[in-house]
Amino acid sequence: MESLILIVHVLAAIAIVVLVLLQQGKGADAGAAFGGGSGASQTVFGSQGGSSFFGRLTAFCALVFFLTSFALAFVASEKAGNVSGAVDFIPVAIENTESVDIPQLETNQVNEGSDLPSVN
Template sequence: MIETLIVVVHLLVAIALVGLILIQQGKGAETGASFGAGASGTVFGSQGSATFLSRLTAVLATVFFLTSLGLAYYASYKASEIRDAGLPVPALQSQPAAPASDDVPVLDEVQAPQAPVSDDVPTLD
Protein backbone atom coordinates (compact mmCIF):
# COMPACT_ATOMS: atom_id res chain seq x y z
CA MET A 1 0.00 0.00 0.00
CA ILE A 2 2.69 2.49 1.00
CA GLU A 3 4.83 1.49 -1.97
CA THR A 4 1.97 2.31 -4.34
CA LEU A 5 1.56 5.70 -2.67
CA ILE A 6 5.27 6.44 -3.06
CA VAL A 7 5.16 5.46 -6.74
CA VAL A 8 2.16 7.75 -7.36
CA VAL A 9 3.81 10.67 -5.53
CA HIS A 10 7.07 10.00 -7.39
CA LEU A 11 5.29 10.08 -10.75
CA LEU A 12 3.34 13.26 -9.98
CA VAL A 13 6.45 15.02 -8.69
CA ALA A 14 8.40 13.98 -11.80
CA ILE A 15 5.72 15.40 -14.10
CA ALA A 16 5.48 18.61 -12.05
CA LEU A 17 9.25 18.97 -12.03
CA VAL A 18 9.46 18.67 -15.80
CA GLY A 19 6.66 21.22 -16.20
CA LEU A 20 8.28 23.67 -13.80
CA ILE A 21 11.63 23.45 -15.53
CA LEU A 22 10.01 24.08 -18.90
CA ILE A 23 8.08 27.10 -17.56
CA GLN A 24 11.14 28.87 -16.17
CA GLN A 25 12.93 31.47 -18.24
CA GLY A 26 16.62 31.31 -18.92
CA LYS A 27 19.12 33.60 -17.22
CA GLY A 28 19.39 35.80 -20.32
CA ALA A 29 15.71 36.80 -20.09
CA GLU A 30 16.33 38.85 -16.92
CA THR A 31 18.43 41.44 -18.75
CA GLY A 32 15.41 43.37 -20.03
CA ALA A 33 13.93 43.66 -16.54
CA SER A 34 17.06 45.31 -15.19
CA PHE A 35 16.70 48.19 -17.68
CA GLY A 36 13.18 49.03 -16.54
CA ALA A 37 11.02 46.78 -18.66
CA GLY A 38 8.10 47.11 -16.23
CA ALA A 39 8.72 43.97 -14.19
CA SER A 40 7.71 45.63 -10.92
CA GLY A 41 4.04 45.34 -11.78
CA THR A 42 4.02 41.58 -12.22
CA VAL A 43 2.27 39.09 -9.95
CA PHE A 44 5.52 37.90 -8.36
CA GLY A 45 6.94 41.39 -7.73
CA SER A 46 10.04 43.11 -9.08
CA GLN A 47 12.18 39.97 -8.71
CA GLY A 48 9.83 38.17 -11.03
CA SER A 49 8.93 34.54 -10.74
CA ALA A 50 12.55 33.41 -10.60
CA THR A 51 12.83 32.97 -6.84
CA PHE A 52 9.37 31.43 -6.41
CA LEU A 53 9.82 28.95 -9.26
CA SER A 54 13.41 28.21 -8.25
CA ARG A 55 12.39 27.43 -4.69
CA LEU A 56 9.45 25.32 -5.83
CA THR A 57 11.75 23.45 -8.20
CA ALA A 58 14.21 22.82 -5.37
CA VAL A 59 11.43 21.53 -3.11
CA LEU A 60 10.09 19.22 -5.81
CA ALA A 61 13.60 17.99 -6.59
CA THR A 62 14.10 17.17 -2.90
CA VAL A 63 10.78 15.29 -2.77
CA PHE A 64 11.75 13.43 -5.97
CA PHE A 65 15.08 12.47 -4.40
CA LEU A 66 13.41 11.24 -1.20
CA THR A 67 10.80 9.20 -3.07
CA SER A 68 13.62 7.68 -5.15
CA LEU A 69 15.37 6.63 -1.94
CA GLY A 70 12.10 5.24 -0.59
CA LEU A 71 11.52 3.18 -3.71
CA ALA A 72 15.10 1.89 -3.58
CA TYR A 73 14.59 0.86 0.05
CA TYR A 74 11.40 -1.04 -0.77
CA ALA A 75 13.09 -2.74 -3.74
CA SER A 76 15.96 -3.96 -1.56
CA TYR A 77 13.51 -5.04 1.15
CA LYS A 78 11.50 -7.11 -1.34
CA ALA A 79 14.69 -8.60 -2.77
CA SER A 80 15.74 -9.74 0.70
CA GLU A 81 12.26 -11.20 1.29
CA ILE A 82 12.53 -13.21 -1.90
CA ARG A 83 16.02 -14.35 -0.96
CA ASP A 84 14.81 -15.43 2.49
CA ALA A 85 11.67 -17.12 1.16
CA GLY A 86 12.82 -20.52 2.36
CA LEU A 87 14.18 -21.80 -0.91
CA PRO A 88 17.01 -24.29 -0.50
CA VAL A 89 20.49 -22.92 -0.98
CA PRO A 90 22.53 -25.07 -3.35
CA ALA A 91 25.30 -26.87 -1.48
CA LEU A 92 28.85 -26.79 -2.70
CA GLN A 93 29.73 -30.04 -4.39
CA SER A 94 33.06 -31.68 -3.71
CA GLN A 95 33.13 -33.39 -7.12
CA PRO A 96 35.67 -32.26 -9.69
CA ALA A 97 34.30 -29.95 -12.34
CA ALA A 98 35.73 -31.93 -15.29
CA PRO A 99 36.08 -35.70 -15.58
CA ALA A 100 39.51 -37.25 -15.55
CA SER A 101 41.26 -37.51 -18.91
CA ASP A 102 41.04 -41.34 -18.88
CA ASP A 103 37.22 -41.21 -18.76
CA VAL A 104 36.80 -38.99 -21.82
CA PRO A 105 36.04 -41.01 -24.96
CA VAL A 106 38.02 -40.15 -28.06
CA LEU A 107 35.78 -39.22 -30.96
CA ASP A 108 36.62 -39.90 -34.56
CA GLU A 109 36.42 -37.16 -37.13
CA VAL A 110 32.86 -35.90 -37.26
CA GLN A 111 31.25 -35.47 -40.67
CA ALA A 112 28.96 -32.51 -41.20
CA PRO A 113 25.50 -33.46 -42.45
CA GLN A 114 25.06 -33.10 -46.18
CA ALA A 115 22.07 -31.50 -47.86
CA PRO A 116 20.00 -33.86 -49.98
CA VAL A 117 20.75 -33.64 -53.70
CA SER A 118 17.82 -33.36 -56.07
CA ASP A 119 17.86 -33.81 -59.86
CA ASP A 120 14.96 -31.43 -60.55
CA VAL A 121 16.78 -28.24 -59.43
CA PRO A 122 16.92 -25.74 -62.32
CA THR A 123 20.34 -24.50 -63.28
CA LEU A 124 21.24 -21.10 -64.69
CA ASP A 125 22.80 -21.45 -68.14
Protein backbone atom coordinates (compact mmCIF):
# COMPACT_ATOMS: atom_id res chain seq x y z
CA MET A 1 0.00 0.00 0.00
CA GLU A 2 2.79 2.37 0.92
CA SER A 3 4.64 1.71 -2.33
CA LEU A 4 1.48 2.43 -4.36
CA ILE A 5 1.00 5.76 -2.56
CA LEU A 6 4.67 6.57 -3.10
CA ILE A 7 4.45 5.86 -6.84
CA VAL A 8 1.36 8.09 -7.20
CA HIS A 9 3.13 10.77 -5.15
CA VAL A 10 6.21 10.78 -7.40
CA LEU A 11 4.09 10.77 -10.57
CA ALA A 12 2.05 13.72 -9.28
CA ALA A 13 5.24 15.64 -8.50
CA ILE A 14 6.62 15.01 -11.99
CA ALA A 15 3.28 16.00 -13.55
CA ILE A 16 3.24 19.28 -11.60
CA VAL A 17 6.74 20.15 -12.80
CA VAL A 18 5.88 19.33 -16.42
CA LEU A 19 2.59 21.23 -16.33
CA VAL A 20 4.17 24.33 -14.81
CA LEU A 21 6.86 24.30 -17.47
CA LEU A 22 4.27 23.93 -20.25
CA GLN A 23 2.24 26.94 -19.14
CA GLN A 24 2.78 30.35 -20.64
CA GLY A 25 4.10 33.06 -18.39
CA LYS A 26 2.49 36.45 -17.86
CA GLY A 27 4.88 38.07 -20.36
CA ALA A 28 4.02 35.63 -23.14
CA ASP A 29 0.99 37.69 -24.20
CA ALA A 30 3.23 40.64 -25.04
CA GLY A 31 5.03 38.50 -27.63
CA ALA A 32 1.75 37.77 -29.38
CA ALA A 33 1.28 41.47 -30.09
CA PHE A 34 4.51 41.51 -32.14
CA GLY A 35 3.61 38.63 -34.41
CA GLY A 36 4.31 35.57 -32.26
CA GLY A 37 0.68 34.56 -32.26
CA SER A 38 -0.89 31.87 -30.12
CA GLY A 39 -3.29 30.65 -32.80
CA ALA A 40 -2.20 27.05 -32.45
CA SER A 41 -3.14 26.88 -28.78
CA GLN A 42 -6.54 28.41 -29.51
CA THR A 43 -7.39 25.79 -32.09
CA VAL A 44 -6.30 22.86 -29.90
CA PHE A 45 -7.74 23.98 -26.56
CA GLY A 46 -10.62 26.18 -27.75
CA SER A 47 -11.04 29.96 -27.96
CA GLN A 48 -9.94 30.49 -24.36
CA GLY A 49 -6.53 28.93 -24.97
CA GLY A 50 -4.72 26.37 -22.88
CA SER A 51 -4.33 28.44 -19.73
CA SER A 52 -7.49 27.29 -17.96
CA PHE A 53 -6.99 23.67 -19.04
CA PHE A 54 -3.40 23.57 -17.76
CA GLY A 55 -4.37 25.53 -14.67
CA ARG A 56 -7.09 23.07 -13.74
CA LEU A 57 -4.88 20.08 -14.48
CA THR A 58 -2.08 21.57 -12.35
CA ALA A 59 -4.52 22.20 -9.49
CA PHE A 60 -5.74 18.59 -9.70
CA CYS A 61 -2.16 17.26 -9.64
CA ALA A 62 -1.38 19.52 -6.68
CA LEU A 63 -4.41 18.14 -4.83
CA VAL A 64 -3.26 14.57 -5.54
CA PHE A 65 0.25 15.50 -4.36
CA PHE A 66 -1.01 16.92 -1.06
CA LEU A 67 -3.33 13.99 -0.42
CA THR A 68 -0.55 11.48 -1.04
CA SER A 69 1.73 13.52 1.24
CA PHE A 70 -0.82 13.23 4.04
CA ALA A 71 -1.30 9.53 3.32
CA LEU A 72 2.45 8.87 3.46
CA ALA A 73 2.71 10.80 6.73
CA PHE A 74 -0.17 8.77 8.17
CA VAL A 75 1.41 5.47 7.10
CA ALA A 76 4.75 6.52 8.61
CA SER A 77 3.12 7.50 11.90
CA GLU A 78 1.25 4.20 12.04
CA LYS A 79 4.49 2.32 11.48
CA ALA A 80 6.21 4.31 14.22
CA GLY A 81 3.30 3.76 16.60
CA ASN A 82 3.24 -0.02 16.13
CA VAL A 83 6.85 -0.53 17.22
CA SER A 84 6.66 -2.19 20.61
CA GLY A 85 9.23 -1.18 23.16
CA ALA A 86 10.53 1.77 21.17
CA VAL A 87 11.30 3.57 24.41
CA ASP A 88 13.57 0.72 25.48
CA PHE A 89 16.01 1.59 22.69
CA ILE A 90 16.67 5.08 24.07
CA PRO A 91 19.90 4.99 26.06
CA VAL A 92 19.57 6.15 29.64
CA ALA A 93 22.45 7.49 31.70
CA ILE A 94 23.34 5.06 34.47
CA GLU A 95 24.15 6.76 37.72
CA ASN A 96 27.18 5.34 39.45
CA THR A 97 26.60 5.14 43.19
CA GLU A 98 30.17 4.15 43.95
CA SER A 99 32.53 6.95 44.87
CA VAL A 100 35.58 7.32 42.73
CA ASP A 101 38.81 8.37 44.35
CA ILE A 102 40.40 11.19 42.40
CA PRO A 103 44.02 11.77 43.33
CA GLN A 104 44.70 15.29 44.54
CA LEU A 105 47.91 17.13 43.75
CA GLU A 106 49.63 18.47 46.80
CA THR A 107 51.44 21.78 46.49
CA ASN A 108 54.70 20.43 47.87
CA GLN A 109 54.93 17.79 45.12
CA VAL A 110 55.66 20.36 42.39
CA ASN A 111 59.03 19.71 40.78
CA GLU A 112 61.40 22.57 41.56
CA GLY A 113 63.24 22.27 38.23
CA SER A 114 60.01 22.49 36.21
CA ASP A 115 59.18 25.29 33.75
CA LEU A 116 55.60 25.30 35.03
CA PRO A 117 54.58 28.20 37.27
CA SER A 118 53.82 27.45 40.88
CA VAL A 119 50.25 27.27 42.16
CA ASN A 120 50.86 29.55 45.18
